[in-house]
Amino acid sequence: MSFGKYFNKGQKVFIRRLYSDEEPPTVDTITGYVMHSQPMQLDLALPYGSDTADSYPFEPGMKFEIMTDSKGMGLRLTASFIEKISSQDIRLEFAGDLEFISRRTYPRVDVNAWVGLKRGAGTLSEMRQLWREHMDKIKAGVSAEELTEFNKYLVNLAGGGIRLPMQPPVDMAELVLIYLSIGDKKGIICGLAEVIWVGEEQSNGLQLGGLRFLKILEEDQARLDAVVNRLLARLDLAGQ
Numbered sequence: 001m002s003f004g005k006y007f008n009k010g011q012k013v014f015i016r017r018l019y020s021d022e023e024p025p026t027v028d029t030i031t032g033y034v035m036h037s038q039p040m041q042l043d044l045a046l047p048y049g050s051d052t053a054d055s056y057p058f059e060p061g062m063k064f065e066i067m068t069d070s071k072g073m074g075l076r077l078t079a080s081f082i083e084k085i086s087s088q089d090i091r092l093e094f095a096g097d098l099e100f101i102s103r104r105t106y107p108r109v110d111v112n113a114w115v116g117l118k119r120g121a122g123t124l125s126e127m128r129q130l131w132r133e134h135m136d137k138i139k140a141g142v143s144a145e146e147l148t149e150f151n152k153y154l155v156n157l158a159g160g161g162i163r164l165p166m167q168p169p170v171d172m173a174e175l176v177l178i179y180l181s182i183g184d185k186k187g188i189i190c191g192l193a194e195v196i197w198v199g200e201e202q203s204n205g206l207q208l209g210g211l212r213f214l215k216i217l218e219e220d221q222a223r224l225d226a227v228v229n230r231l232l233a234r235l236d237l238a239g240q
Helices: 124-139 218-238
Strands: 012-015 026-035 040-047 063-070 073-084 089-094 098-103 108-118 151-159 161-166 173-181 189-201 208-216
Touching: 012 040, 026 218, 089 161, 098 124, 108 161, 124 189, 124 208, 151 173, 151 218, 161 173, 161 189, 173 208, 189 218, 208 218
Parallel strands: none
Antiparallel strands: 012 026, 012 063, 026 040, 026 208, 040 089, 063 073, 073 089, 073 098, 108 151, 108 173, 151 161, 161 208, 173 189, 189 208
């Protein structure tokens, strides 16, 4: 079967690393754009700078889950890393499976939240390492205020990401560490996110950005989803 027919040049895909012995479970994804597809292979360009392929810990045979949309359908396949084509481009080989899926859409809500940001701290590899270091510090009991400065923003929050105002310029594929206090008494959430859309600069001098989580504990993503659903339920009750 030719799996390459489902991928067109420039198409956006998400690839999630598959771990066999991960503890605790973590969402670990990056974005790629289709350069070239063959029946059993896929070449992707990575958007995080000229050395992205070199800064991610790719190894031959590393397993990934590929997710994308094609002709209005969600697709999911597994693939293995073959090689780096350049410092920014990679080649994957399909495993031979294909699922047509309903892509999960996380519910969203507008809410005032305490948010900390760390921007411009380095390459994809450096930001991934910083996320791990800060997660270890949070687990060890280090106060989140020692890691970042918190400010209160009106945000649009979901389990999969967040829309929030930031100091301009905000760039597509910019990598941002996000710290969230969501009031569930389970501690600070820290996630690595990428900017997936950029809004116009506002009258207050800030610029809206839409961010998708690349690396976050599955437990923390579930916490976000639960808080959003509780807030939406309250809004529904208030409107009755």
